Amino acid sequence: MSDKTKFLITGSSGFIGKHFIQFLDNSTTNAEVIGVDIVPSSLTDTKSIVLHEEMCTINDSNAVQLLLQKHKPDYIVHFASQSSVAKSWDDISTTFYNNVNSFITLAESVRQYCSDARMLVIGSSEEYGNVAPDNIPIKETCPLHPQNPYAIARVAQEMLAKMYVQSFGLDIVMTRSFNHIGPGQSEAFAIPSFVKQIVTAKNNNTSCTLKTGNIDVVRDFVDVRDAVKAYYLLLKQGKNGDVYNICSGNGYSLRAIITMLSEITKVHVVIEHDQSKMRPTEVQTIIGSYQKINKLTGWSPTINIHQSLEDIVKGQSLALM
Amino acid sequence: MSDKTKFLITGSSGFIGKHFIQFLDNSTTNAEVIGVDIVPSSLTDTKSIVLHEEMCTINDSNAVQLLLQKHKPDYIVHFASQSSVAKSWDDISTTFYNNVNSFITLAESVRQYCSDARMLVIGSSEEYGNVAPDNIPIKETCPLHPQNPYAIARVAQEMLAKMYVQSFGLDIVMTRSFNHIGPGQSEAFAIPSFVKQIVTAKNNNTSCTLKTGNIDVVRDFVDVRDAVKAYYLLLKQGKNGDVYNICSGNGYSLRAIITMLSEITKVHVVIEHDQSKMRPTEVQTIIGSYQKINKLTGWSPTINIHQSLEDIVKGQSLALM
Numbered sequence: 184m185s186d187k188t189k190f191l192i193t194g195s196s197g198f199i200g201k202h203f204i205q206f207l208d209n210s211t212t213n214a215e216v217i218g219v220d221i222v223p224s225s226l227t228d229t230k231s232i233v234l235h236e237e238m239c240t241i242n243d244s245n246a247v248q249l250l251l252q253k254h255k256p257d258y259i260v261h262f263a264s265q266s267s268v269a270k271s272w273d274d275i276s277t278t279f280y281n282n283v284n285s286f287i288t289l290a291e292s293v294r295q296y297c298s299d300a301r302m303l304v305i306g307s308s309e310e311y312g313n314v315a316p317d318n319i320p321i322k323e324t325c326p327l328h329p330q331n332p333y334a335i336a337r338v339a340q341e342m343l344a345k346m347y348v349q350s351f352g353l354d355i356v357m358t359r360s361f362n363h364i365g366p367g368q369s370e371a372f373a374i375p376s377f378v379k380q381i382v383t384a385k386n387n388n389t390s391c392t393l394k395t396g397n398i399d400v401v402r403d404f405v406d407v408r409d410a411v412k413a414y415y416l417l418l419k420q421g422k423n424g425d426v427y428n429i430c431s432g433n434g435y436s437l438r439a440i441i442t443m444l445s446e447i448t449k450v451h452v453v454i455e456h457d458q459s460k461m462r463p464t465e466v467q468t469i470i471g472s473y474q475k476i477n478k479l480t481g482w483s484p485t486i487n488i489h490q491s492l493e494d495i496v497k498g499q500s501l502a503l504m
Numbered sequence: 505m506s507d508k509t510k511f512l513i514t515g516s517s518g519f520i521g522k523h524f525i526q527f528l529d530n531s532t533t534n535a536e537v538i539g540v541d542i543v544p545s546s547l548t549d550t551k552s553i554v555l556h557e558e559m560c561t562i563n564d565s566n567a568v569q570l571l572l573q574k575h576k577p578d579y580i581v582h583f584a585s586q587s588s589v590a591k592s593w594d595d596i597s598t599t600f601y602n603n604v605n606s607f608i609t610l611a612e613s614v615r616q617y618c619s620d621a622r623m624l625v626i627g628s629s630e631e632y633g634n635v636a637p638d639n640i641p642i643k644e645t646c647p648l649h650p651q652n653p654y655a656i657a658r659v660a661q662e663m664l665a666k667m668y669v670q671s672f673g674l675d676i677v678m679t680r681s682f683n684h685i686g687p688g689q690s691e692a693f694a695i696p697s698f699v700k701q702i703v704t705a706k707n708n709n710t711s712c713t714l715k716t717g718n719i720d721v722v723r724d725f726v727d728v729r730d731a732v733k734a735y736y737l738l739l740k741q742g743k744n745g746d747v748y749n750i751c752s753g754n755g756y757s758l759r760a761i762i763t764m765l766s767e768i769t770k771v772h773v774v775i776e777h778d779q780s781k782m783r784p785t786e787v788q789t790i791i792g793s794y795q796k797i798n799k800l801t802g803w804s805p806t807i808n809i810h811q812s813l814e815d816i817v818k819g820q821s822l823a824l825m
Binding site: 272279288331332336349351463464 | 565593596597600601604605608609612647650651652653656657659660663664667670671672784785
């Protein structure tokens with residue numbers, strides 16, 4: 184019998200999953216990590232944790248049940264999801280299936296096979312939707328008015344998670360996570376896509392034309408390396424059934440970020456409006472308050488947006504060399 | 505080309521669907537009704553409407569698309585659902601699939617093939633969950649705190665319906681419908697099950713022992729014949745994107761209803777507590793306000809609970825003769 188603490192991570196090969204595993208590897212001893220994803224993580228050089236990888240989708244209830252029976256994790260972190268608002272407009276049904284039905288599959292398996300495990304369930308700042316200016320920075324008590332399919336699926340997951348706590352005695356801590364940025368994010372998201380185009384232009388000694396949707400919406404960007412530390416602290420100290428914002432407390436428009444990227448790289452950037460990137464509804468301003476998690480755990484963000492962007496540019500430059 | 509007004513009714517063979525079709529048959533002329541269900545309705549003797557029945561599940565997106573293309577309805581009433589809170593505890597996943605994913609399938613097909621149709625989407629008083637005494641009778645502005653899988657699925661459907669209005673321009677009126685009673689309801693529900701047992705005892709000249717769960721919860725029961733009239737009025741006059749309570753404004757416990765049934769039938773009823781019928785969480789008191797729909801349409805309930813119960817007993821007595 185292993186006496187290691189067991190963490191089961193869904194979406195372990197994704198942007199946040201990999202950073203979380205790296206955090207565990209750097210900060211804990213005696214941890215065993217079961218990574219669950221549909222593709223391998225390519226994390227082969229862990230130094231202190233033992234990493235097992237299991238390839239399956241969370242929608243496969245037989246596979247999920249077998250995994251939980253086999254590993255009996257102490258902690259479960261549910262990162263796996265369709266995490267793009269843009270994609271959610273294109274396939275509402277699949278977004279709901281992957282982000283809500285899969286959570287039900289996971290929670291039902293936890294009920295049956297490891298009901299003592301503590302779960303961390305990741306929600307989104309998108310759950311708040313349009314927020315009155317008086318309510319910014321947004322606290323967790325702010326009413327939820329989700330405006331897009333991704334956001335509605337996140338609210339549904341959160342309502343279900345609370346029900347599993349109240350009615351079935353599961354131990355679940357929830358987040359509403361604001362936009363995460365940092366090295367390693369998929370280019371399906373706006374900032375990594377901009378960085379790639381700008382770095383490519385720099386390498387070619389040209390200016391850069393970015394085709395964008397609405398870049399005047401203001402979002403709260405928190406560095407993924409800060410966020411994974413918050414997730415770890417919530418796993419250890421979060422209150423069962425409670426929801427915590429994970430955010431930076433600052434808001435930037437995509438336009439401001441493009442300006443910063445232009446300054447960092449010294450590439451001249453031209454912005455071209457692309458109607459096909461416009462969304463049916465877009466929330467104007469989302470800025471969060473991290474007072475609640477700070478009061479509980481002392482967590483606050485340590486990496487400012489300039490540092491995040493510099494590190495993303497550095498990572499992308501290395502990748503393109 | 506037909507110049508009839510076309511109503512497409514999902515769940516047309518269910519308790520409410522059949523009453524709605526009978527209402528159309530009694531109150532309208534020049535209506536064509538497309539009933540969609542997985543079983544036939546047995547409504548063969550309509551006198552003024554033309555009734556077509558189509559057998560399919562709303563989860564089958566190809567079938568739903570073909571239906572909408574073929575019939576191009578003016579009005580769509582979405583009754584089809586897994587409508588039992590009790591069953592929703594036993595199969596959370598299927599409840600979500602049948603009550604949320606199927607709505608997405610229907611709404612996506614409407615977007616594509618008949619985006620001018622007006623839809624009526626049925627929600628539930630269960631969406632409110634536990635309500636502070638100050639908020640009773642419950643108005644539509646009351647915050648939603650759903651406590652069970654059925655209720656959460658209903659809130660998700662409502663959020664999605666509002667999104668389809670705001671972001672895709674669909675024309676949708678929503679309800680939060682309180683408990684419907686009346687002749688023809690399935691014995692999977694408490695009152696018809698009680699009535700059947702009591703009428704059987706009456707026919708056998710014996711007393712009746714009812715095994716019950718928690719019968720002290722207070723619910724607002726509205727007669728289905730009043731409810732279907734409200735649905736028709738909302739189809740015609742409801743405001744796009746708005747939600748309306750359909751309720752009686754009165755609350756009765758199941759215990760009080762059993763007493764009334766005992767008085768109506770003159771059968772002595774013994775109540776036996778059955779632990780297996782207890783639910784993980786149960787909302788104590790749900791009583792609604794119908795002020796909003798009344799102000800808009802003049803609708804108010806006309807059949808009181810005594811009349812409803814007498815008619816249910818009469819229906820059941822005929823069925824058992």
